[in-house]
Amino acid sequence: MSTFKVLLAALTVGFMPSLSLAAEPAPVFNDAQKAAIEATVRDLLTKKEPEIVMQAAQTLQEKAEKEQAAKGKEAVSQNLDRIFKDANSPVGGNPKGDVTVVEFFDYSCGYCKMAQEVLKKYMAEEKNVRFVYKELPILGDASIYASKAALASVAQGKYIAFHEAMMEAKERLTEDSIKKIAKDVGLDVVKLTKDMESDKIKTMIKANQDLAADIGARGTPAFVIGEKLYPGALSPEQLKEAVDEVRKAKKK
CATH class of the missing domain: 3.40.30.10 (Glutaredoxin)
Structure with a gap:
């Protein structure tokens, strides 16, 4: 999965609480609509707010490195x-x-x-x-x-x-x-x-x-x-x- 898709998924999850409060069920989008929404968000993030992408990518990278380091230390300590x-x-x-x-x-x-x-x-x-x-x-x-x-x-x-x-x-x-x-x-x-x-x-x-x-x-x-x-x-x-x-x- 690309970094952008990971970020998009994270942003989508971030909006889920507000959607769950709605009285009506969330709309179901077809593939074309999903692609259009993704393109719009991509344009917004990369052209209007590129620092958001950079910050989010850095956060994800740091999290992955910490998790890998923790797993590595545990594996070493066991051997x-x-x-x-x-x-x-x-x-x-x-x-x-x-x-x-x-x-x-x-x-x-x-x-x-x-x-x-x-x-x-x-x-x-x-x-x-x-x-x-x-x-x-x-x-x-x-x-x-x-x-x-x-x-x-x-x-x-x-x-x-x-x-x-x-x-x-x-x-x-x-x-x-x-x-x-x-x-x-x-x-x-x-x-x-x-x-x-x-x-x-x-x-x-x-x-x-x-x-x-x-x-x-x-x-x-x-x-x-x-x-x-x-x-x-x-x-x-x-x-x-x-x-x-x-x-x-x-x-x-």
């Missing part, structure tokens, strides 16, 4: 252990940090690569944050291959280096380029390609996909900090503010 304490999710930063930042990402996602620049700089400066990596390949076969390879690299103790190298790669990721990156960071590629096909790796990725769906993380990147879901890439200021907010809440 805290899966988000923060999953033993299979790779961990970076300070394992004993006072705040945990969780990221859902895809190696083929341009916005994830932008986020990586912010995160890498932040983690270099911030020494008391724990970081949890949630592989969420949603952009095709190359993404799935990259995530499987990344999770398999944990067994060789090279996850962080491999993760960063794939995120910072300028070329489009393919099976060949992923294997080359793996070799460049010191991974045993033969062992890696064998390990990445294990049922355990597939189960880990499926678990991340299910978790993302359950908390409303519909794209990448997506972050969970505290009990809030942050969809999309975060600026340095937004990331710092989110972490500081959790720390302040802990002091109360």
Whole structure:
């Protein structure tokens, strides 16, 4: 439904109380009459009183955002252990940090690569944050291959280096380029390609996909900090503010 029709419906509902007080039933309009009335109201709102449309649209948008935020917080609060304490999710930063930042990402996602620049700089400066990596390949076969390879690299103790190298790669990721990156960071590629096909790796990725769906993380990147879901890439200021907010809440 268009924004205008939503507004028109809202205005119509607003007039209903006065109509219900009338002694006679409200008139029934045919399709042509309804179209004419809608055109008249549209003309009035868009040409005579455009600020009404803008204000109403803003109000509806704010309401929708608040409702979405409330649903997101509830979903996160119901899945805290899966988000923060999953033993299979790779961990970076300070394992004993006072705040945990969780990221859902895809190696083929341009916005994830932008986020990586912010995160890498932040983690270099911030020494008391724990970081949890949630592989969420949603952009095709190359993404799935990259995530499987990344999770398999944990067994060789090279996850962080491999993760960063794939995120910072300028070329489009393919099976060949992923294997080359793996070799460049010191991974045993033969062992890696064998390990990445294990049922355990597939189960880990499926678990991340299910978790993302359950908390409303519909794209990448997506972050969970505290009990809030942050969809999309975060600026340095937004990331710092989110972490500081959790720390302040802990002091109360």
